[in-house]
Every structure is written in C-alpha cells, then in structure tokens.
Amino acid sequence: MMRIAIIGAYGLIGSYVSARLAADGHVVVGVGRDIEAARRRFPAVEWKRADVAKASVADWAAVLAGAEAVVNCAGALQDSPRDDLKAVHVEGVRRLAKACEGIGVQRLVHVSAAGVEPGRETAFNATKLEAETLLAQSSLD
Numbered sequence: 201m202m203r204i205a206i207i208g209a210y211g212l213i214g215s216y217v218s219a220r221l222a223a224d225g226h227v228v229v230g231v232g233r234d235i236e237a238a239r240r241r242f243p244a245v246e247w248k249r250a251d252v253a254k255a256s257v258a259d260w261a262a263v264l265a266g267a268e269a270v271v272n273c274a275g276a277l278q279d280s281p282r283d284d285l286k287a288v289h290v291e292g293v294r295r296l297a298k299a300c301e302g303i304g305v306q307r308l309v310h311v312s313a314a315g316v317e318p319g320r321e322t323a324f325n326a327t328k329l330e331a332e333t334l335l336a337q338s339s340l341d
Contacts, residue, residue, distance in 0.1 A: 203227040205267040207252060207296070208274030209245065210238035213311055217271055218245060231263055232274075252292035253284055260299030269307040270300055279323065289327035290334070297338045308340045 204221055208214040209230030219242075222228045228245050232238055235247040248263045252274045255263070264270060272293065276283035293310065300308050316328040 201225045201227065202268040203229065203266055205229040205231055205248075205264050205270045207231045207250070207270065207272045209247075210234075210241060211273055214271075214273035215242070217273055217311075218242060221271075229267060252296065253287035255292065255295060257295045257299045257302065260296050261303050264299060264303060264305060267305055269309070270296070270305055271309040271311070272296060273311045275311070275313070275328075277324065285323050285327045289324075290330045293331040294334055297335060297340060301339055306341050308335065308338075310335055 201224075204226050206214055206218050206221070206228060209218045209228070210232050218228050218230055222244065230238055230242060230245040230247045231250050232247070233249070233251045235249050238245070239247050250259060250263045274288065274292070276285055276288045279285050297308060300306075310331065312328050312332055313324070316325055316332065318329065
C-alpha cells in the first residue's frame with residue numbers, strides 16, 4: 201500500500217478520493233486550509249495544513265515528505281475574497297509540482313474539470329488549462 205497525500209482532501213471530490221483510498225488500505229494524508237473541521241469529519245486521516253494559493257515549494261516539500269503519490273483535488277470556482285483562480289489553479293499547482301519533483305514524488309494525479317479546452321474564454325477554463333499544460337510539461341507521471 202502507498203502513502204498518498206490528498207490536497208483538498210475534505211472537499212467535494214477530495215472526500216470521496218480520501219475515503220476510497222483509505223478503504224483500499226492506503227495511508228491517506230489529508231491536506232487543506234481548515235483541518236480542524238476536516239479532523240472532525242475524518243478522524244482516521246492524518247491531517248496537514250497548507251493553502252494551495254500560498255504554500256511555497258519549501259512548504260510543499262515539508263507537507264509532502266514521505267508521500268509516494270499526490271492527488272490534487274483542490275480548486276476554486278471563481279475569484280472571490282477567499283479564492284484567486286490564478287493563485288490556486290496555476291501558481292499553486294506550479295509550486296506543488298516543483299516540490300514533488302524536488303523530493304522524488306513521481307506520481308501527481310491532478311483533478312481538473314470536464315470540458316477544459318482551448319477557446320473557452322472563462323477565467324476558470326483558462327487557469328485550469330494552464331495548469332494542465334504546465335503539468336504535461338513536467339517530469340511527473
């Protein structure tokens with residue numbers, strides 16, 4: 201079994217991914233901004249605090265230490281006082297990927313969104329597409 205870090209592990213998609221991987225016997229390390237609430241919902245998961253929009257490469261390296269794989273389920277639907285699409289979807293993913301490469305994590309599963317493609321002129325689509333492109337150009341599996 202693997203030790204898998206799940207970014208956004210208590211969110212809509214991340215909670216299902218976390219539950220399934222734990223049920224399959226993997227060690228799940230949940231990562232998110234509000235881990236107090238997450239600990240109450242999922243007490244069997246090891247929790248670490250990180251904010252995709254703000255975590256540096258060094259922060260990610262510390263949070264992901266010992267992980268064999270990473271699943272990124274974090275995202276934002278629109279710019280708001282709490283979320284910045286470019287910071288979450290692009291810059292945060294860039295730093296996350298760089299940290300994975302730096303500490304030897306080879307597998308990064310990135311949950312994007314259905315219908316992300318060139319020519320769709322929304323900030324959500326543009327930032328998701330940019331993240332997909334930068335990950336495709338990385339050395340990660």
